[in-house]
Structure formats: structure tokens, C-alpha cells
Amino acid sequence: GAVVSQHPSWVICKSGTSVKIECRSLDFQATTMFWYRQFPKQSLMLMATSNEGSKATYEQGVEKDKFLINHASLTLSTLTVTSAHPEDSSFYICSARSRDNNQPQHFGDGTRLSIL
Amino acid sequence: QKEVEQNSGPLSVPEGAIASLNCTYSDRGSQSFFWYRQYSGKSPELIMSIYSNGDKEDGRFTAQLNKASQYVSLLIRDSQPSDSATYLCAVIKSGGSYIPTFGRGTSLIVHP
Numbered sequence: 001g002a003v004v005s006q007h008p009s010w011v012i013c014k015s016g017t018s019v020k021i022e023c024r025s026l027d028f029q030a031t032t033m034f035w036y037r038q039f040p041k042q043s044l045m046l047m048a049t050s051n052e053g054s055k056a057t058y059e060q061g062v063e064k065d066k067f068l069i070n071h072a073s074l075t076l077s078t079l080t081v082t083s084a085h086p087e088d089s090s091f092y093i094c095s096a097r098s099r100d101n102n103q104p105q106h107f108g109d110g111t112r113l114s115i116l
Numbered sequence: 117q118k119e120v121e122q123n124s125g126p127l128s129v130p131e132g133a134i135a136s137l138n139c140t141y142s143d144r145g146s147q148s149f150f151w152y153r154q155y156s157g158k159s160p161e162l163i164m165s166i167y168s169n170g171d172k173e174d175g176r177f178t179a180q181l182n183k184a185s186q187y188v189s190l191l192i193r194d195s196q197p198s199d200s201a202t203y204l205c206a207v208i209k210s211g212g213s214y215i216p217t218f219g220r221g222t223s224l225i226v227h228p
Contacts, residue, residue, distance in 0.1 A: 002162075034215075043220045044160070044204070049213070057213075093159045101214035102148040102167070104206075110159040 003027050004096050006108025014116055015086060021079045021111045023094030029074040030096035034105060035067075038091045050077055084115045119143065120207050122219035129226055135192040137222050139205030142186070148208035149181055149188045154221065155201045163203075164190065195226040 003026040011019050023033060035047045048064075050056040050071035058064045066088075068080040077096075081088055091112050095105040121140045129135045137151075148167055152160035164179040166172045166188065172179045178191040188207075192199055202221040208214055 006159075032214075044218050046215070049215055091157075102208060104148075104150045104162050104165050105216060106162060107152075107159040 001027050002106040004030075004094065004106045004108040006094050006111055008111055009109060010112040010114070012114045012116065013084065016083055017115075019081045019084055019113060021081075021092055021094070021113075023077045023079070023096065023108050025075050025096040025106075028096075028098050030077070031074065031099040032097045032101070032105075033071055033077040034095045034097075035069060035077075035079050036093045036095070038093060038110075040091075044093070047079075081113065084113070086115045089113055089115045118219075119217045120205055120219040122203075122205055122222045124220055124222060126223040126225050129195050129224070131195060131197060131226055131228050133195050133226075135195045135199065135224055135226065137190040137192070137203050137205075137224065138187060139189065139207075139219055140187045141205075141207045141217075143207070143209045144183075144186060145210040146183075146186075146207045147210045148216075149179070150206040150216065151177075151179060151188075151190045152204040152206060153199075153201045154204055160204055192224075195224075197226050197228055200224055200226050 005024045036044045048056045048058045056069035071077040093110040095107040097105040151163045154160040166179040166181045176193045180189045204221045205219040206216040
């Protein structure tokens with residue numbers, strides 16, 4: 001149980017392109033979803049938290065107009081990196097958690113984004 | 117003081133030994149504790165959850181929680197080379213936003 005599917009696994013695109021990443025909870029209702037970014041050999045960095053039907057809460061220093069998050073249903077959240085540039089290249093990971101806030105979050109497989 | 121602290125390692129143990137990974141946290145009201153394993157280039161995967169003081173065992177893994185001393189540990193018995201990974205401790209504080217706080221992780225190397 002508690003399977004989270006993230007798509008695509010990797011993206012290579014030109015600078016200026018917008019990229020959408022999908023995160024789906026396959027066998028549970030994800031009331032809360034988290035989006036992380038991780039650079040090589042560094043820690044997970046939380047970008048934003050989203051609750052179904054509400055606007056995402058962004059961490060300090062994360063541009064909400066750059067990283068658009070939508071969590072319109074209990075099984076799907078999307079992250080759109082708008083007008084991506086080489087410095088946006090990173091490993092983006094989503095995670096999802098059920099309604100019980102004390103339960104663990106379950107991670108998707110991540111999306112490796114490379115901007116040329 | 118960081119909210120969740122882990123020794124970055126690497127912790128190197130021989131195959132078959134017990135690996136002991138430690139995590140301390142600053143908020144005394146924390147109530148939910150998790151251990152994740154992250155292989156290089158992969159996303160984290162949940163190993164254990166623990167909520168009350170004492171030990172919780174699952175196969176070769178044992179999580180230990182001591183709320184009075186504000187630490188949580190993970191023991192891996194009969195360590196295998198496939199256990200080589202970074203182990204992340206995550207803590208949820210009480211009465212807050214319920215956003216888990218992660219430690220920086222401990223790198224474990226199990227050598228044959």
C-alpha cells in the first residue's frame with residue numbers, strides 16, 4: 001500500500017521551457033502533498049506543502065510564480081517549473097500523506113530535470 | 117541548535133555487524149518519528165515509524181525512541197552491502213503545521 005507515482009522520471013529540455021511534473025497517490029487519498037528539491041550530495045529541501053483544494057504554502061526563498069503547484073484532487077498534485085533555466089536543473093521529489101497528519105509521507109520516485 | 121540532527125558520517129561497518137544510526141531532536145513536544153532510506157540518485161523510502169518510547173522491531177531493523185532524552189535511533193542487524201545508503205530521520209512536532217523536519221542524513225557503508 002501507500003504507492004506514490006511521479007511522472008516523468010526525467011526531463012531534458014531547452015532553457016525557457018515550462019515543465020510539468022505529476023504526482024499521484026495510487027491507493028490512498030493524499031490530503032497533503034509535499035514537493036522537494038535535492039541537489040547532488042545535498043539534503044532534501046522542502047519547496048512547498050499543498051493541501052487538497054487549497055493554495056500551496058511555499059517555503060522561504062521559493063518563488064511561487066516560478067514553481068506553480070496545483071493540488072485539485074485527493075490523488076493528484078502537479079508542479080510546473082515555468083520558464084526553466086539551467087539553475088533549475090535538479091532532482092524534484094514529491095511525497096504524499098493521508099488525512100492523519102501523524103502518519104508518514106510516502107515519496108514518489110522523483111523527476112530528474114536537466115535544462116540545457 | 118538544528119531541529120533534527122544526525123551525524124553525516126560516513127558510518128562504515130563490516131558485513132554482518134550491527135549498524136547504529138542516531139538522531140536527536142530539539143522540540144520536546146515532537147510526537148511522530150520516521151526513518152527513511154535513500155539510495156544514491158533515488159528518492160527516500162520509508163523504513164520505520166515510531167510514536168511511543170521503547171523499541172519497535174521490523175525484520176532486521178529496530179527503531180528506538182527515548183522522548184526524555186530526545187533521541188531516536190535505528191539499528192540494522194546483520195548489515196548487508198545492500199544496506200549502504202543514506203538514512204534520514206524525520207520528526208513531526210506537536211501542535212504545529214505537521215510538516216516533517218528532516219535531518220541531513222547519515223551515510224552508511226557496509227563493506228564485505
